Every structure is written in structure tokens, then in C-alpha cells.
Amino acid sequence: MANSEKDAGEMVCPACGSREIVFDEERGEYVCEKCGLVNEEPVIDPGPEWRHFNSDQRQRRSRTGEPAKVRLPDKGLSTIIDRELRDSSGRKNPHMQRLRTWDNRIKASSSRERNFQQAFQELEVLASKLQLPEPAKERAAAIYRKAYEKGIVRGRGIESVLGAAVFAACKETRHPRTAREIAEALNMPDENEILRAYRVLQRKLGLNQRPTExxxxxxxxxxxxxxxxxxxxxxxxxxxxxxxxxxxxxxxxxxxxxxxxxxxxxxxxxxxxxxxxxxxxxxxxxxxxxxxxxxxxxxxxxxxx
DNA sequence: CTTTAGACGAAGTATTA
DNA sequence: TAATAATTCGTCTAAAG
The missing domain is CATH 1.10.472.10 (Cyclin-like)
Structure with a gap:
């Protein structure tokens, strides 16, 4: 770290793992050639594969201390409290109903957190590639949250909904981007998936979308x-x-x-x-x-x- | 050689019956 | 739902600079 070499060969992109990182002399930033990620700090062998892009986010994200690598629900250990309401000794236990409720609540909220964490990580990469202004980014996150609460993400995939949220947010904040640009930045083959999700957002979320001028x-x-x-x-x-x-x-x-x-x-x-x-x-x-x-x-x- | 102009058909979209 | 009208795009040819 003490070594502030601008040798691209030493560095690994924290987002995509590519080593094709160049130093943009004009802006004084490091740019990943593969995914377009812009980073002001020198990035040298970050080790773990989960992502952070500046000190602010590192702070916000390290809160959980959970590597993104572990994506299995409950770290792969799933406890099921069955409907018979038996406790570990096999007896019926009237308190088990409440336990089951809480167990489910905790699982639900943590899976929600995981979803958001992943979605917002991808949003960072996307925003960086598309050079989105801050308001558009914020708005996209807000839209994604709403979409998740309405159950739109299930069965549609994080990427398409996130892409649609970004598409909508850009339009709303008057910094339009095409669906194709967004799809490309997400490494998605077709932009129609995003457009489909976008239509769903429009219908179910009632977004105030003016046509782009x-x-x-x-x-x-x-x-x-x-x-x-x-x-x-x-x-x-x-x-x-x-x-x-x-x-x-x-x-x-x-x-x-x-x-x-x-x-x-x-x-x-x-x-x-x-x-x-x-x-x-x-x-x-x-x-x-x-x-x-x-x-x-x-x-x-x-x-x- | 590069830039601009224009024609044609293909593909996707919006409108209408 | 199907037919239609209008729009954009890619490719090609040709002229202008």
C-alpha cells in the first residue's frame, strides 16, 4: 500500500476482478478497462472479492462483516420450526408459535438485506460506468426498494429490476440513458428484459414519467x-x-x-x-x-x- | 481518403380497425 | 388480435472536399 505505483499490472478491479486497470492522467482516477469502474484510490490486490468503492461505503458496508461470497441463506444452515409446534424434546410447546413467527421475520429481513446489499453493490458499478449523477443514483435505489417491497424482484432477477430502476430514475431526473446502455453496463445480452421490468415498475409503482425531451x-x-x-x-x-x-x-x-x-x-x-x-x-x-x-x-x- | 448525401429494405413501435 | 402507418437503422452507392 505504501507503494503508490501506477503500474496497472499490480492492480485488480474490485468489481470484476480484471487486471486491465489504467490510470487516467486527466482525471487522476483509476479506471477499469473491462467494466469501466472508476476509483480514486489506488487499488492494489484487495484480497477478498467483495466490493467497496470508497471509504464512505466501506464503512457503511462493513457493518455486517459478511463477505458477499457467502450467499446461501443463513450461511447454508437453515432451521425449520415445523407447524406441529414441537420443541427440541419433541413435545408440543405453546411458545413455539411465537418463536416460529420471529424466526421467519428474521429470515425474511435478512434475506431482504442481502438482496439490497447485492443490488446496491451492482448499482455502484453501474453508476460508475454510466457516469450517473448522484441524484439519479439515489432515486434508482429508492425505486428499487419500492419494487422489492411490492414483490416485483421475485422471479425477475435483481439485474433486470435494478436496470429498470436505473432507467426510470435517469428519466425522472432528466439524465436519460438508453436501455441498451444500461443492459451493456450490466453485461446483459438483451435490453428488453430491462424494458419489460420497467413497464412493470411503471404500472405497479405509478412513476411520474414524463417523456424524455x-x-x-x-x-x-x-x-x-x-x-x-x-x-x-x-x-x-x-x-x-x-x-x-x-x-x-x-x-x-x-x-x-x-x-x-x-x-x-x-x-x-x-x-x-x-x-x-x-x-x-x-x-x-x-x-x-x-x-x-x-x-x-x-x-x-x-x-x- | 474522409465526410456528406440519399435510397432501399429490415426491424421494431404505435395506432387503428 | 391483425393490419397499417410512421420511424429508425444498417448498408450501399455516389458526390463533394
Missing amino acids: PSDHLPRFASKLNVSEDVEAKAQEIIEKAKEKGITVGKGPAGIAAAALYIACILEGERRTQREIAEVAKVTEVTIRNRYKEICEALGIDLHP
Whole structure:
């Protein structure tokens, strides 16, 4: 630990166990190439495989002292107090009913805790990979809790419900992420599982979900493209005008934001290629072309004077 | 060689009967 | 539930820079 080597070979990602960890000079952070985990501290051979990501969480989590490795209920030892209400001597014991109740309560609450612990560990990794802002993370945790209490997690798997909770939370806090991005970050093959769980959340939890606006995407896209404030403001202006013209209804918000950004870049003389923008917006160049043609037409903008 | 423009069919979605 | 209309995407061709 005394050795503050930035040699990636020595380090193991606490989340996925990969050794492909690089030091990001710009941010001063360690980043796992495999799962994208960002960690400010040097991570050198953590030994145990359970996870913590900063001192705050280590403190919060070490409370139980229970390695995540042991996932069997009651550490594999399960005590059953049967319905006959006999005690260990085989006699009927009127107190056994109460014991049984408590036994069940304790088991239920501890399995709930285990579920949350695992879910929130995964949430940390996910939030790190997706660069989620703190409010979105908090909201996702809250939604997941509610979902668990409603019994939505059973039979659906932690990952799909967690993914759906993150998806919903991002939407709500106006930092939208696609279901695909989330699925990818979770190493899930198909995003539909997340979307299915998301629909269930919507129905059973009554989430106040507004449709995603194109401008919700602007800050993230703009920062990834390293464009100036002026360009971002210009893009915002373009989006508003386009909305007034009514050409945005029924179109994908990301495509509109991407096109507005593309136009704004050219107008402000900070040119980016369609390819670059398509990359960060997760849409194709074709979509950008269609949208930006429509917008130019509707707003009377001529990019080739 | 890279970027942009446009056409086509495939796939998934929303709307309507 | 089935048919339909609109949207997005991937691929391909071609022109422009």
C-alpha cells in the first residue's frame, strides 16, 4: 500500500476482478478497462472479492462483516420450526408459535438485506460506468426498494429490476440513458428484459414519467463532444424553435438533440462530424441527416451559402 | 481518403380497425 | 388480435472536399 505505483499490472478491479486497470492522467482516477469502474484510490490486490468503492461505503458496508461470497441463506444452515409446534424434546410447546413467527421475520429481513446489499453493490458499478449523477443514483435505489417491497424482484432477477430502476430514475431526473446502455453496463445480452421490468415498475409503482425531451440530452452530449457553451446554447435554441414548428413530435429525442448540436457546431464554427456526434448520441448518421435536414427546412437555415 | 448525401429494405413501435 | 402507418437503422452507392 505504501507503494503508490501506477503500474496497472499490480492492480485488480474490485468489481470484476480484471487486471486491465489504467490510470487516467486527466482525471487522476483509476479506471477499469473491462467494466469501466472508476476509483480514486489506488487499488492494489484487495484480497477478498467483495466490493467497496470508497471509504464512505466501506464503512457503511462493513457493518455486517459478511463477505458477499457467502450467499446461501443463513450461511447454508437453515432451521425449520415445523407447524406441529414441537420443541427440541419433541413435545408440543405453546411458545413455539411465537418463536416460529420471529424466526421467519428474521429470515425474511435478512434475506431482504442481502438482496439490497447485492443490488446496491451492482448499482455502484453501474453508476460508475454510466457516469450517473448522484441524484439519479439515489432515486434508482429508492425505486428499487419500492419494487422489492411490492414483490416485483421475485422471479425477475435483481439485474433486470435494478436496470429498470436505473432507467426510470435517469428519466425522472432528466439524465436519460438508453436501455441498451444500461443492459451493456450490466453485461446483459438483451435490453428488453430491462424494458419489460420497467413497464412493470411503471404500472405497479405509478412513476411520474414524463417523456424524455431532446434538451435533456444536451449537457451530456455537449460535454462528451467538448464543445463550447455557445454551441450548447445555440443547440438549445434550435431545439426550442423546432418544437414550436411541431416537427419534433414522434421523433426520437436523441436524434433531434444530435441534429441540433450538429447544426449549432457548424453555425458556431466548431465543426464536428456527423460520425462523432452519432457516436455520443447513440444514433446513426442517417438519423442525424434526416433530422437536421428537416430542421433546416423548417427554420430556414442554410448551411451551405 | 474522409465526410456528406440519399435510397432501399429490415426491424421494431404505435395506432387503428 | 391483425393490419397499417410512421420511424429508425444498417448498408450501399455516389458526390463533394
